[in-house]
Amino acid sequence: MAVIEFRVDRALGLPAYLQLVRQVREALRLGWLRPGDRLPTVRDVVASSGVNANTVLKAYRELEHAGLVEARQGSGTFVRASLGSVDAAVMAGLRDRLTEWVTAARAAGLEDEDVDALMRAVLAGETDNRVEGA
The missing domain is CATH 1.10.287 (Helix Hairpins)
Incomplete structure (x- = not known):
């Protein structure tokens, strides 16, 4: 099971939720996250990155809407699809x-x-x- 550690750069000029989405998409493209991997809990992301819980939820919802992750009640958020096509x-x-x-x-x-x-x-x-x- 892969683990992703989110980083939020306030000076970047990109909303924090989009930074989280971008990091997940990049991890999927690079093969660091694969279908079945669990994303960190909202609480863990808040603790490690200092962003608001609603920001994390917004990012996870956007990823879910794109069909890349799925939220499982009581279990967490899991990767559904991969973006990487290169060995x-x-x-x-x-x-x-x-x-x-x-x-x-x-x-x-x-x-x-x-x-x-x-x-x-x-x-x-x-x-x-x-x-x-x-």
Whole structure:
């Protein structure tokens, strides 16, 4: 049974419940959560992240509405579906390579915002926008 520890960054500018939803979706994509795994209780999430119980309930309801989890009366909230479609070994290898790249980027002086901007540009398929001959 996998365990997820939620982190809420108040400076992120994203509502706390959406941060929780995003973290569950990412854990599902990465294979860290699988169908049948139990999510932490609302009480545990409140204690570890400092968010309001209604915030956690809102996140869990959104995940349930998306068909990713199901609430079982008296038992908790359980993962129903997976989002990952890539073999776990392939994902682990890619994660290792990305970790090496991020380490090199930080050694080169890039900050998290720089890495994020570069990653978003690559994901969007943007090419090098430098002016030729400049």
